[in-house]
Amino acid sequence: MKVLKLLFMVVSVTGLSAFAIKKEVPEKVEEAFNKKFPEAKAVHWDQESDHEWEAAFKYGGHRYSANFMDDGTWKETEHExxxxxxxxxxxxxxxxxxxxxxxxxxxxxxxxxxxxxxxxxxxxxxxxxxxxxxxxxxxxxxxxxxxxxx
Missing domain, CATH: 3.10.450.360 (Nuclear Transport Factor 2; Chain: A,)
Incomplete structure (x- = not known):
């Protein structure tokens, strides 16, 4: 019983650690973003899905968001x-x-x-x-x- 509890704890901690690791924005995504929005400021990235990234940023005095696929393909840009x-x-x-x-x-x-x-x-x-x-x-x-x- 103690072995099962210990095994459960190790699996749980390992699983949580893996979940907490944030992937880095792919280089192709950053390159495509910088090409499309060269004057962007205060850029913050989030991973929307396994293959999609969203940048929140300021551009031309407005707040924007833009989505790109892993390969750098632009998908969408939004602003209020x-x-x-x-x-x-x-x-x-x-x-x-x-x-x-x-x-x-x-x-x-x-x-x-x-x-x-x-x-x-x-x-x-x-x-x-x-x-x-x-x-x-x-x-x-x-x-x-x-x-x-x-």
């Missing part, structure tokens, strides 16, 4: 914008489709597939993230839970 910066078609569509919702935050998301305008909205206890293309067409509607909110 003011409500008045949403294109008219997006604002109109947002207000028509989500009447009585309060707009909590909005951002622009640039990807290889184009630009999306993402908004976090709330009505009562219901919180959603919605995304529109430049024409004002709804492209995504996702229910937010406490874990999903920034």
């Amino acid at each position: 914008i003011k409500l008045k910066q949403l294109p008219d078609r997006v604002r109109i569509s947002l207000f028509q489709k989500f009447q009585n919702y309060k707009i909590k935050a909005q951002e622009i998301s640039e990807t290889t597939n184009g630009i999306l305008y993402e908004c976090e909205i709330k009505k009562g206890k219901s919180k959603l993230e919605v995304a529109f293309d430049e024409k004002g067409e709804l492209k995504k509607k996702e229910v937010l839970t406490g874990e999903d909110e920034d």
Whole structure:
């Protein structure tokens, strides 16, 4: 019984130690980031998944985030914008489709597939993230839970 307890403790500690080790940002990712955002300041990296990295940084006086794959492929760049910066078609569509919702935050998301305008909205206890293309067409509607909110 003591041997099993000792073995369990060793496995648990070893597992926790392995979990706590943070991987370094791949060189290709850093090179691609520096090429795309040469003036970036205060860069902080997080690993989003096994093969995706996200940089949070300041650029041109604004806070941004950008995602890159392990091989340096750029995936997405996001930054917050003011409500008045949403294109008219997006604002109109947002207000028509989500009447009585309060707009909590909005951002622009640039990807290889184009630009999306993402908004976090709330009505009562219901919180959603919605995304529109430049024409004002709804492209995504996702229910937010406490874990999903920034």
